Amino acid sequence: MSEVYAHNxxxxxxxxxxxxxxxxxxxLSSHGDLINDEKTAKVFMRMVQIAWKVKLCEEQRSVxxxxxxxxxxxxxxxxxxxxxxxxxxxxxPEQADSES
Amino acid sequence: xxxxLQEKLETTLQNPGIHGIVCTxxxxxCLGNQGAAFEELAGPIAALCEEAYKxxxxxxxxVIVLETTGxxxxxxxxxxxxxxxxxxxxxxxxxxx
Numbered sequence: 744m745s746e747v748y749a750h751n752x753x754x755x756x757x758x759x760x761x762x763x764x765x766x767x768x769x770x771l772s773s774h775g776d777l778i779n780d781e782k783t784a785k786v787f788m789r790m791v792q793i794a795w796k797v798k799l800c801e802e803q804r805s806v807x808x809x810x811x812x813x814x815x816x817x818x819x820x821x822x823x824x825x826x827x828x829x830x831x832x833x834x835x836p837e838q839a840d841s842e843s
Numbered sequence: 844x845x846x847x848l849q850e851k852l853e854t855t856l857q858n859p860g861i862h863g864i865v866c867t868x869x870x871x872x873c874l875g876n877q878g879a880a881f882e883e884l885a886g887p888i889a890a891l892c893e894e895a896y897k898x899x900x901x902x903x904x905x906v907i908v909l910e911t912t913g914x915x916x917x918x919x920x921x922x923x924x925x926x927x928x929x930x931x932x933x934x935x936x937x938x939x940x
Contacts, residue, residue: 800862806911810907
């Protein structure tokens, strides 16, 4: 069995957790808030399948990234080498700093 | 009511960097579109909103962002999707603006 390489995902600033899925949506690796989060894996699998078919213009080569922005965190997903990488990051809106 | 929506869509399209805008209901029925956002986008937009709503029903619906690339910078676009009151709105925006 080949080992799943996390590509320094743990070094991403403000990273709260990550999931790595294979083409079938099975969790290959997980960490932090997303540890063994099968529910999020399933939803992202379906969303990636929909999103990666979307064509916004004729010259478009591919979809690069899918992000879900919540009030205090962001979930980012990308596909590379037949794997789906999902990262959860903390999100602090810029306005919050200026108002305090 | 329909003309009011079209008017709002046209106004939004005037903003810098906006290439197109589309509104759809949760079943994927296109309620209105302007610019480069074709009616065919209504289905995927509604499906993405539905998936997010099913998973996180108690939270404020997230903003869904889809980023694309191409050989020319004109293909570097973002599709921003937000659902509110059962209506999904998708805006196609240039990444360089």
